[in-house]
Amino acid sequence: MRPGEDKLDSTPETVAVVVVTYNSERLVPDLIASLGPGLEGVDWQLIVADNASADDSVGTVRRLAPDATVVEMGRNAGYAAGINAAVAKAGPFTAVLVLNPDVRLTPGCVRTLLGVLRTEGTGIAVPLLEDGDGELIHTMRRAPSVRRVLGDALMGAVRAGRIPAFGEMVTDERLYADERVADWAEGSTVLISAECWNRIAPWDESFFLYSEETDFALRAGDAGLATRFTPAAKAVHLEGDSKVSPALWTLLTLNKVRLYRRRHNALLGAAFWGALVMREGSRAVLGKGPSKLAVRALLSPSRLRETPGPDTVRRDASR
Known part of the structure; x- marks a missing residue:
């Protein structure tokens, strides 16, 4: 039995796997290959929203995942808009799994997350993420504040993140060893309960890119639905280029x-x-x-x- 499975009962679980693509042709094959093992033991459906990719992202999805639903947005509408459009095309679900195209699930990841999602008061479950070199990614976050921005400015994100009052990013690696609640977490790999989706959705499309996951998780927290991190579920995130672009x-x-x-x-x-x-x-x-x-x-x-x-x-x- 994997960690978290003891929290599952006989209720059928159906996960709507939502991916937003934008010129993601080279990333899609490895993502799709990881879905079967990552969602082992779970009923799931794949819905891909494509933001007018100039490459063959859509064709690659249709070739490698012929049962997937593809939503062609017709424009680069942003991450939140893609998520909302994809979920709107999903069949009945008990949870929504939002994935970046550059995520690779490890075997059993989602079943473990589903167990964590059953914890009372939890609306969002997130796994431990590693980068392509196997290094821990600091994914947990504290709520934004003036003091935390100043702490980042004066000490740097890593040092400030070890002190809860002064860092938004949780950088104390000891805190990634156990399951715990975070104010929010980076949005590349996020499992959302149907209750949370129905109460908090849609994602705010006015952000286009960045802060939309922060907004969603903080609004969920306002409603008493926590974001819960677990190291028992793992995934790989190759990460984007926001820090260098x-x-x-x-x-x-x-x-x-x-x-x-x-x-x-x-x-x-x-x-x-x-x-x-x-x-x-x-x-x-x-x-x-x-x-x-x-x-x-x-x-x-x-x-x-x-x-x-x-x-x-x-x-x-x-x-």
């Missing part, structure tokens, strides 16, 4: 401000913005290109007001 880092930073302002009063929102300007400004002085672009965007009222989209990313990428 100036355009994506800028979008990530701006969306942090947008989310915080929605959840707090104007005074706290201004303080959070100021802390981010300080953090990115200090890094820009050290010559970090992504932070230079992020500072310019943070100091632009029009950038903070606009709704982000693919044109925003392309514009920043050309600078």
Whole structure:
């Protein structure tokens, strides 16, 4: 018996596996190959939302997973929009598994997560993630705060993350050894109960990319549905390039401000913005290109007001 299976009863489990693709042709084969072992012992359906890929992402899915439902968005609508569209096309489900195309499930991963999802008060279950080299990825997060942005600016994310009051990212690796509740977790591999989906969905499409998983998990927490991490379930995440792409880092930073302002009063929102300007400004002085672009965007009222989209990313990428 795998860890977590003792929490399962005889209730049939059907998982809607949701993947959003965008020029993901090279990633899709290994993802699809991992689904069978990863969902062993579980009834599941695959729904792929494609954000107008220029490569053969759609053709590859249809060739390798002929029973999958493919939703062609017709445009790059963003991650949240793809998730919402895919779930709308799913059949009946007891849980939704959201996966990035660059995730590879390990055998039995989802059945273990389903057991964890049955823990009272849990709405979201997330596994331990490793990168392609087998190194632990720090996936658990604490709620954003002014103090945590300042802690990141003054100490760096890794050192600050070891101190709960001063770090948003949980970086103390001892905390990844046991099952525990997090305020939210990175959104590449997320199992959501049907109850949580029905009460909290849809994902907020106004973010386009980044902060949408933060928003969803924090709203679930507001409703008493926790995000629960377990090291008994594992997956591999090859990870994207938000930390090295100036355009994506800028979008990530701006969306942090947008989310915080929605959840707090104007005074706290201004303080959070100021802390981010300080953090990115200090890094820009050290010559970090992504932070230079992020500072310019943070100091632009029009950038903070606009709704982000693919044109925003392309514009920043050309600078």
